[in-house]
Amino acid sequence: MTIVFEKTNGLTDVQTHYCPGCTHGIVHRLVGEVLVELGVLDKAIGVAPVGCSVFAYNYFNCDMQQAAHGRAPAVATGIKRVHPDNFVFTYQGDGDLASIGTAEIVHAAHRGEKISTIFINNAIYGMTGGQMAPTTLIGQKATTAPLGRTEEHSGRPIKVSEMLATIHGAAFVERVAVNNPANIRKAKKAIKECFQIQLEGKGFGIVEVLSTCPTNWGLTAPEAMKWLEENMMPYYPLGNYRRPEEVE
Amino acid sequence: MTKVLMKGNEAIGAAAIQAGCKYFFGYPITPQSELPEYMSRELPKVGGVFLQAESEVAAINMVYGAAGAGARVMTSSSSPGMALKQEGISYIAGAELPCLLVNIMRGGPGLGSIQPSQTDYFQATRGGGNGDYRMVVFAPADVQELVDLIIEGFDIADQYKNPVMVLGDGMIGQMMEPVEFKTPVKRELAEKDWATVGTGGNRKPNIINSLYIAAEDLEAHNIKLQAKYKKMRENESRVESYNIEDADVVIAAYGTTSRIAKTAIAKLEKEGYKVGLIRPITLWPYPFDEFKKINPNCKGILTVEMNNGQMIDDVKIAVEGKFPVSFYGRTGGMVPTPDAIIEHVKKIYGGDR
Numbered sequence: 001m002t003i004v005f006e007k008t009n010g011l012t013d014v015q016t017h018y019c020p021g022c023t024h025g026i027v028h029r030l031v032g033e034v035l036v037e038l039g040v041l042d043k044a045i046g047v048a049p050v051g052c053s054v055f056a057y058n059y060f061n062c063d064m065q066q067a068a069h070g071r072a073p074a075v076a077t078g079i080k081r082v083h084p085d086n087f088v089f090t091y092q093g094d095g096d097l098a099s100i101g102t103a104e105i106v107h108a109a110h111r112g113e114k115i116s117t118i119f120i121n122n123a124i125y126g127m128t129g130g131q132m133a134p135t136t137l138i139g140q141k142a143t144t145a146p147l148g149r150t151e152e153h154s155g156r157p158i159k160v161s162e163m164l165a166t167i168h169g170a171a172f173v174e175r176v177a178v179n180n181p182a183n184i185r186k187a188k189k190a191i192k193e194c195f196q197i198q199l200e201g202k203g204f205g206i207v208e209v210l211s212t213c214p215t216n217w218g219l220t221a222p223e224a225m226k227w228l229e230e231n232m233m234p235y236y237p238l239g240n241y242r243r244p245e246e247v248e
Numbered sequence: 249m250t251k252v253l254m255k256g257n258e259a260i261g262a263a264a265i266q267a268g269c270k271y272f273f274g275y276p277i278t279p280q281s282e283l284p285e286y287m288s289r290e291l292p293k294v295g296g297v298f299l300q301a302e303s304e305v306a307a308i309n310m311v312y313g314a315a316g317a318g319a320r321v322m323t324s325s326s327s328p329g330m331a332l333k334q335e336g337i338s339y340i341a342g343a344e345l346p347c348l349l350v351n352i353m354r355g356g357p358g359l360g361s362i363q364p365s366q367t368d369y370f371q372a373t374r375g376g377g378n379g380d381y382r383m384v385v386f387a388p389a390d391v392q393e394l395v396d397l398i399i400e401g402f403d404i405a406d407q408y409k410n411p412v413m414v415l416g417d418g419m420i421g422q423m424m425e426p427v428e429f430k431t432p433v434k435r436e437l438a439e440k441d442w443a444t445v446g447t448g449g450n451r452k453p454n455i456i457n458s459l460y461i462a463a464e465d466l467e468a469h470n471i472k473l474q475a476k477y478k479k480m481r482e483n484e485s486r487v488e489s490y491n492i493e494d495a496d497v498v499i500a501a502y503g504t505t506s507r508i509a510k511t512a513i514a515k516l517e518k519e520g521y522k523v524g525l526i527r528p529i530t531l532w533p534y535p536f537d538e539f540k541k542i543n544p545n546c547k548g549i550l551t552v553e554m555n556n557g558q559m560i561d562d563v564k565i566a567v568e569g570k571f572p573v574s575f576y577g578r579t580g581g582m583v584p585t586p587d588a589i590i591e592h593v594k595k596i597y598g599g600d601r
Contacts, residue, residue, distance in 0.1 A: 041449075042448050066458065074301065078271070078312060080313075082271060086446050103303060
């Protein structure tokens with residue numbers, strides 16, 4: 001019998017806690033596969049955030065540290081400076097990275113810290129129960145924006161990839177989505193390229209992944225995918241925002 | 249070995265490097281900036297890394313990452329900066345990581361001043377960050393002791409997998425004194441087999457974490473931590489005392505104020521007064537037992553600090569109501585004078601010498 005698909009050794013056998021229809025599972029799998037395919041799983045040290053993916057330390061099959069809310073890039077910096085030959089990555093959500101941890105991500109990028117960041121943007125705070133995130137869209141309802149986000153009150157949603165692409169030390173910045181098989185393949189390609197940037201010592205890399213939160217969006221899983229395509233993608237355009245050749 | 253004249257802040261850096269510290273993450277703040285400056289010059293020479301973080305918050309989290317990766321690592325700051333580090337210190341305590349923290353205190357609250365103070369006693373000994381955690385807090389009184397305690401502090405941190413704090417003030421950070429770098433007594437330390445260094449493909453992943461989502465798991469973790477703190481209480485408390493078995497009045501003071509108290513005591517002795525001194529070297533664990541040795545006929549204890557009365561709580565716990573406890577302190581960067589301490593001691597005597 002030919003094996004056409006098997007679980008990657010990049011993930012442990014632990015059952016994840018994610019809600020049905022949430023795309024964290026897809027992204028975990030992609031990261032795990034890339035760690036194995038690049039042959040860096042044994043020397044990888046990951047940093048888990050606070051938020052839905054806080055338990056990532058139980059799921060990735062490599063050494064892991066759990067960081068305080070938003071501080072993963074600082075923790076990863078400490079690790080990388082001690083072990084420059086190891087592969088160091090952070091896995092962060094939008095509350096973690098785009099709100100409380102903006103200073104840490106901006107300055108890790110600014111230093112050209114040789115770490116890789118997977119940034120899950122689902123336009124909401126998931127774990128704490130659907131509060132407004134910096135990435136919540138205009139008009140989108142959240143438990144702390146019951147009438148929907150307005151620009152006048154909260155400003156426009158922050159575009160992390162566009163912002164980080166202006167920073168010299170950020171060698172690789174790409175926004176992807178995991179809403180259909182074609183985009184999932186593109187996402188994996190971006191993650192692989194991002195990780196290679198670190199292995200080649202070229203600087204900081206980040207992949208922003210547009211993701212779903214059916215539970216807090218109040219939608220079914222298929223509806224959530226449709227909502228992502230119709231609402232998130234127009235505001236958060238997919239594509240590469242920075243590659244090493246653009247770095248002087 | 250010969251003595252060298254060094255500024256307190258630079259002596260801390262030299263001692264840390266002698267102790268094998270290779271990593272320093274910090275952020276400038278007066279009156280401790282000579283320390284990160286020293287580390288930025290000297291650490292690269294020994295193959296180490298100095299990194300100026302974007303904030304105190306980032307610095308302490310870099311310490312967390314480096315400590316979790318198995319390194320000897322430290323950070324330093326002064327009071328408002330140390331306040332910002334409290335989140336990270338709580339996580340470091342929760343995840344049981346070893347590191348050395350230096351707080352060269354200045355006046356507060358808020359931005360306060362850049363002058364010396366002892367206003368962070370509560371913050372250092374009671375937690376500061378969230379949760380039920382403790383750490384050994386050293387209060388050196390001169391630059392030589394600063395050097396000795398920095399070196400041993402790294403070993404204590406490693407032995408207990410816990411942060412250790414050296415609590416000085418602007419006076420000790422800025423003063424120059426002759427110091428000798430002796431060969432430190434080394435503790436027997438276990439391998440850091442818990443560190444995240446990459447699995448190498450031959451073991452299960454190591455996880456550094458302070459999250460225990462199930463109540464029974466977190467309680468079990470806290471019981472384990474408290475057992476560790478109990479051992480620290482039993483083994484790491486340190487104190488210097490002088491003439492307390494015979495004293496009519498005992499002064500309790502630490503760090504800079506203990507030196508001024510010693511000058512006051514010498515003057516008082518010449519006038520025929522019998523005054524003793526208890527100088528806690530560890531503010532946590534507090535040397536409660538030393539107070540049991542005080543002359544039962546002692547008229548009272550005078551606590552002297554550069555704050556509005558923080559250690560006085562521990563002194564009251566220590567004397568168990570057996571002696572009246574009074575307080576003299578200056579704040580805002582004002583340093584108590586020996587004469588003012590003498591006046592307070594004489595008040596306790598009440599004319600009865």
